Amino acid sequence: MLNMFTLVLQIAVVLAVCRLVGTLFLKIHQPRVVGEMFAGIMLGPSLLGLIAPQVSAFVFPPSSLGFLNALSQIGVIVFMFLVGLGINPKELKSQGHAAVLTSHVSITAPFVLASFLAIYLYPRLSDDSVPFMSFALFMGAAMSITAFPVLARILTERDMLQSRLGTVAIACAAVDDVTGWCILAYIVLLIRSANTGNPIWLTVGGLIAFALIMIYGVQRLLRRFESIYHERSALSDNALALMLLLALVSALCTEWLGIHLLFGSFLMGAIMPKEQKFVRYVLDRFEPIVVTLLLPLFFAFTGLRTNIALVRGREMWMYCGVIILVATTGKLGGSMLASWWTGMPAREAAGLGTLMNTRGLMELVILNIGLDIKVISPALFSMMVLMALTTTFMTSPALEVICPDKMVRAGMEVATREELAVGQLGLNPAGD
Amino acid sequence: MTHSNRNFVLAYLMLVALPVLGLVGVLRSGRNLTAPISLGGQWKIQMDAGKLAALPCGKLLTTSQDPGFAISQSGKNFTVNVGNSLTPSSGEIDGTAVMARIMPSTGSAKDAGCGGEHVLSLTATVDPKANPRSLEGTLSVNDCPACVPVEFHAVRVDQVKSKGGH
Numbered sequence: 001m002l003n004m005f006t007l008v009l010q011i012a013v014v015l016a017v018c019r020l021v022g023t024l025f026l027k028i029h030q031p032r033v034v035g036e037m038f039a040g041i042m043l044g045p046s047l048l049g050l051i052a053p054q055v056s057a058f059v060f061p062p063s064s065l066g067f068l069n070a071l072s073q074i075g076v077i078v079f080m081f082l083v084g085l086g087i088n089p090k091e092l093k094s095q096g097h098a099a100v101l102t103s104h105v106s107i108t109a110p111f112v113l114a115s116f117l118a119i120y121l122y123p124r125l126s127d128d129s130v131p132f133m134s135f136a137l138f139m140g141a142a143m144s145i146t147a148f149p150v151l152a153r154i155l156t157e158r159d160m161l162q163s164r165l166g167t168v169a170i171a172c173a174a175v176d177d178v179t180g181w182c183i184l185a186y187i188v189l190l191i192r193s194a195n196t197g198n199p200i201w202l203t204v205g206g207l208i209a210f211a212l213i214m215i216y217g218v219q220r221l222l223r224r225f226e227s228i229y230h231e232r233s234a235l236s237d238n239a240l241a242l243m244l245l246l247a248l249v250s251a252l253c254t255e256w257l258g259i260h261l262l263f264g265s266f267l268m269g270a271i272m273p274k275e276q277k278f279v280r281y282v283l284d285r286f287e288p289i290v291v292t293l294l295l296p297l298f299f300a301f302t303g304l305r306t307n308i309a310l311v312r313g314r315e316m317w318m319y320c321g322v323i324i325l326v327a328t329t330g331k332l333g334g335s336m337l338a339s340w341w342t343g344m345p346a347r348e349a350a351g352l353g354t355l356m357n358t359r360g361l362m363e364l365v366i367l368n369i370g371l372d373i374k375v376i377s378p379a380l381f382s383m384m385v386l387m388a389l390t391t392t393f394m395t396s397p398a399l400e401v402i403c404p405d406k407m408v409r410a411g412m413e414v415a416t417r418e419e420l421a422v423g424q425l426g427l428n429p430a431g432d
Numbered sequence: 433m434t435h436s437n438r439n440f441v442l443a444y445l446m447l448v449a450l451p452v453l454g455l456v457g458v459l460r461s462g463r464n465l466t467a468p469i470s471l472g473g474q475w476k477i478q479m480d481a482g483k484l485a486a487l488p489c490g491k492l493l494t495t496s497q498d499p500g501f502a503i504s505q506s507g508k509n510f511t512v513n514v515g516n517s518l519t520p521s522s523g524e525i526d527g528t529a530v531m532a533r534i535m536p537s538t539g540s541a542k543d544a545g546c547g548g549e550h551v552l553s554l555t556a557t558v559d560p561k562a563n564p565r566s567l568e569g570t571l572s573v574n575d576c577p578a579c580v581p582v583e584f585h586a587v588r589v590d591q592v593k594s595k596g597g598h
Contacts, residue, residue: 097436097437097440101440101443101444101447101448104444104447104448105447105448108447108448108451108455109447109451111451111455112451112452112454112455112458115455115458115459115462116458118462119458119461119462119465122462122465122467123465123466123467123468123507124507124508125506125507126468126507127467127468127469127470127471127472127505128466128467128468128469128470128560129470129472130467130470132459132462132463132465132467133459133462133463136458136459136462137459140455310511337447338447341443341447342443374472377472377505377506377507378505378506378511379506379507379509380506
């Protein structure tokens with residue numbers, strides 16, 4: 001039964017701790033969101049449950065977590081809609097072949113390395129209810145993701161959004177996220193159809209039909225939002241509510257079709273009009289409540305599921321270290337190699353690799369799905385959360401060393417298509 | 433095809449297509465791998481309540497409203513939760529053999545006449561072919577020669593099903 005006192009207490013505690021830790025992280029030149037992710041872990045069994053089990057049991061009794069989870073999931077659904085909204089596939093097109101290659105290598109390199117790692121980890125951290133293929137594909141998808149929103153925030157804070165490095169990083173991260181989510185949808189589909197006994201072709205057919213309706217039907221209707229915005233320089237509350245309603249309906253459709261709520265809201269965001277001012281306007285309307293209230297609840301819920309004590313003994317910590325190493329080598333190394341190969345100077349290529357290695361919040365969303373569908377075990381979940389925190393935390397300091405502010409200001413001028421495309425390969429941005 | 437496009441195709445083949453082929457190979461070779469037997473989930477336990485109550489820590493199990501336990505598994509290691517009076521305890525799977533030590537929580541240990549060296553030991557064998565999966569084994573008390581081990585049979589009640597996501 002819903003205990004309002006407990007729920008409100010939980011929200012208050014989560015908000016207070018997240019704001020406090022987030023502010024402290026700002027002081028050490030980390031984005032607030034990184035601090036909030038750490039705050040979530042601190043509220044779980046890894047810290048609060050360890051040092052004050054009675055307090056933890058009072059504030060977060062296991063029977064009450066369903067409500068906290070429900071609220072946090074609403075937040076993630078809206079957040080995924082906003083992530084989709086912020087992604088513009090045309091950005092990649094404008095960057096030419098070099099960025100296409102970099103983005104694809106930044107997916108395949110960590111993906112392949114993760115699948116090799118899966119051979120080692122599967123007999124040690126999984127069980128026979130999970131097919132190897134699902135396990136390996138999930139590990140690949142989880143390691144190849146880039147946190148598009150955190151990346152955008154880091155670039156904005158460092159005033160790098162308009163630099164060549166920034167524009168390529170944003171374009172590559174957008175492709176990575178879309179690809180990562182498509183792969184994840186496939187894995188969820190595989191696992192759920194195996195468990196429910198529904199034929200996979202039925203779900204795939206339904207999903208293709210749904211995607212076609214969204215892209216060729218609904219997308220046209222969505223343009224109306226943009227034209228109303230341009231006519232009135234604002235959207236009414238009804239229009240914003242309708243937008244939210246459409247995201248929720250789309251989420252329900254994908255859940256009903258057998259994948260996950262989040263895919264639907266992401267897709268609805270992805271097919272929204274991409275005119276910059278319109279996107280900024282919609283983000284400004286929805287972001288405050290999602291970022292300040294609902295996402296901290298998601299961090300807390302993730303923290304409550306993360307038990308670092310499960311990573312016990314030298315052997316388990318070694319697995320965790322190998323996971324972080326493989327994730328970093330694949331993402332940072334793969335992106336760096338591809339961008340350097342296509343003509344980016346080595347230092348800038350290293351900067352791009354560092355940026356692409358940011359996993360942040362998107363990784364936590366994916367890991368929670370993995371734990372829900374039981375494709376990863378609780379110990380592996382905790383290790384992967386540590387990997388997400390480590391790779392996100394290291395981005396800002398590593399970037400400061402590789403591409404210091406003065407270098408960004410002095411040398412990294414605004415990118416042009418030609419600059420990026422003409423490199424060692426002599427690639428033509430137009431593709432001809 | 434222009435020089436630049438040829439270069440792009442070459443780079444793409446080397447850095448993207450070849451690794452993807454490698455991935456296909458890994459997925460194929462991994463099919464033969466075996467992982468520890470799955471035990472995760474809720475289990476219902478059947479045993480002689482009278483015999484269990486006679487064990488030093490057994491009362492903690494018999495007073496439970498829901499005679500069962502929950503297992504959270506990570507590879508060959510697992511954590512077992514048995515009611516509120518017992519702390520989550522760790523165990524290990526070796527093939528089809530299962531071993532765990534179930535500890536009483538500090539508060540309830542004295543009331544149940546256990547604690548310290550008296551710890552409940554669970555040893556069982558999994559039937560991997562049974563559907564739903566089942567366990568056959570004994571609950572015994574460490575360092576208590578006079579205590580008679582109690583046999584039990586447990587059946588997993590929530591088979592791995594992922595319907596609702598969150």
